[in-house]
Amino acid sequence: MGPVQTRLMEQNPLPEAISGRLRDQLAFIIEIDKLKTVLRQSPLAAAARRENDAEHSWHLGLMVVLLAEYANEPIDIGHTVQLVIVHDLIEIYAGDTPLHMADDGQQERERAAADELFAILPADQGAAIRALWDEFEARETAEARFAKAMDRFQPILLNWMAKGGTWEAHGASVDKVLGRTAAIEDGAAVLGQAREQICAESVRRGWLAPEPADP
Incomplete structure (x- = not known):
């Protein structure tokens, strides 16, 4: 990471009467608005643009609520939602690293x-x-483990809807996609199977490159 970041609140500081603990909390809330500007590689299913980190985190939160029944082990849904909401905040300063x-x-x-x-x-x-x-890390x-499974499964759905999306953009092969998303199995074996089915059909349709031939 580069030098210490300039905080958003410095552009228009809150009234001095707001001080102490509340001021620090509000400074953090203002700063994480930057998450909305961090673009990911994944395309949206609903529009011709890439998703941002804030949209990604929101999507994962709902996925946790809706898909918790497929977790390999019983989970605390509220705690897991906290994990997925927090997990990408550091990309405000570190940037997104494509999978x-x-x-x-x-x-x-x-x-x-x-x-x-x-x-802060x-x-x-x-x-x-x-x-x-x-x-989470x-x-x-x-x-x-379930939170990580959601983080790995969501881009598969978006790339499916984009008929290849970032798979084609990065020349990814099915073995690479399956390898980089193996964490899905650790958190939700049923969704791991769904990932394999989506990838296999994507190969059949020409949206995902097949495994390279043996030399």
Whole structure:
């Protein structure tokens, strides 16, 4: 990550009478409005443009509510919604890294972004939100595994609706897509099977490249 980010509230500071804890909370709420400007690679199903991170996070939240019955293990739906709402906030500073593009510096950049962004909040809330982000990244709880499954499954649906979408744009083959989305199986085996069916049909229709031939 580059130098410390200029915060949005600095452009038009709140009245001085608003101070302390509330001021820090509102500063964070204003700052995360930047999430609406972070474009992802995935195309929208409903319009000819790419989705942004805020739209993605909202979509995942509803997916958690609607698809929780397919989780491999019982999950706390409310906690899982918190995970998916928080998981991409760091991209405000770190930027989006497309799934099909390797980036050796991604983890370091995202940790630095988390350190800076969550420090805007009062210490107790900053630690709590950071803990949610860390939990999502670690995938050591049932909720985090299901949250990650939603994060990997949603772009498959969007690329299907776009008749290839980013798969074609990045020249992805079916083996690469299945490999990069294997985390779906860890959180929701039923959705993992649906992913395989969608990918197989996409190959048949010419929207996703078949596995490369053996040399």
